[in-house]
Amino acid sequence: MRHQSEYEAFVRAHRAELLATATSLTAGDRHLAEDLTQATLVRLYLHWGRVRETKAGAYARRALVNCFLDHRRRAWVRREHSVDAPPDRAVDDGVDDPELTGALRALPPRMRAAVVLRHVEDLPVEEVAGLLGCSTGTVKSQTARGLAKLRAHLLETANRGGS
Amino acid sequence: MSEHHEIEGRLRTLRPAPGPTTDEQVAGDVRRGARAAGRRRAVRLATGSVTLAAVGAVAFVAVANQPDTTAPPSAAPTHRGATTAKAAGLKLVDYTGAQQPGFTVGQVPEGFVLQGVSPAVLAVTRPGDATDINDFQDKLVVMLQSQDATFHKTDHPVQVHGGTGYLRDEPGTATTLEYMDGKHDVVVQAWDSLGLTDDQLVEFADGISVTDAAQAGVG
16 A cells, blocks of 8 residues: 555656656647556656666656657557547647747657657766766767757758748 | 758647547547457466476376376377467468468468468458458568668567567567568568467567568568
């Protein structure tokens, strides 16, 4: 019971932050963000005994990043998303910057994760490297390439709109 | 450079403000977690039961001095050794059917067939499975990882194809094994409902050869 009450307290305190991060990682796909958050919290529940005292926040964030990277290579996600009726609103409604969000969506998943964690979540390079399981040099190169791709995508979109 | 700074500034505004967490959401997360923990316990119990049954059957055979044919199938040694016995009673057998372009298969779970392939995916299923090959539920699948993906290590390394592969367990869903075969980043995934053990997943992967007809995707 103590296990469960502690877990509940963690979810109450941190769920919204995880969902916000998931929404950034998915480039505004709120339904997928909710799925990833739920999957992350299931993993956390299963490992609560080991991580509850000192590492729950870090574990949850890392699990969320892994869930995001994993979902791109798992077709079972498509089945889990099937519904009887179409959603009554667009999945990316309410995003503040649709052009930039669209450009983010076009990035490969690990590059997108590096850009989002570094520049949207504003995490230090070292922490991003820890979350992605790579070196700080890789984070720097991925974010630099990601920013260049975003810029190129935005320019292309602007040129298309102006022509 | 200033354009990069402008993009960085725009990126910082993308993060949505965290909203409130409702009692219903918390209850849902607890319910899903408890359910996953229950499924995990059930799988462990089932695996333990089979192991005990196998030990009991072997003891009975020894005492009664009966031939091996009295032992249940799960206790019978397979052609690759006793480690392939598992919870759902499946065992790996040599595959003798037609191969598919892109992949050759050495073994499959007994009674399973090759459902089909795409350039980067091979699906192994029970006969009569009419689902799309990209729907992986209740299947054993071999995938070539995207060319843009990074090899994903976990804290569960295993020996496969003469090198190190990494197992990842998605509780209640599937177990994946990722390894390099010298040329390709390969992911083998077994849905939990099959009941394949980690050893069997590795053994299946050892029998897979990826040919030039297979192609990893991008993105």
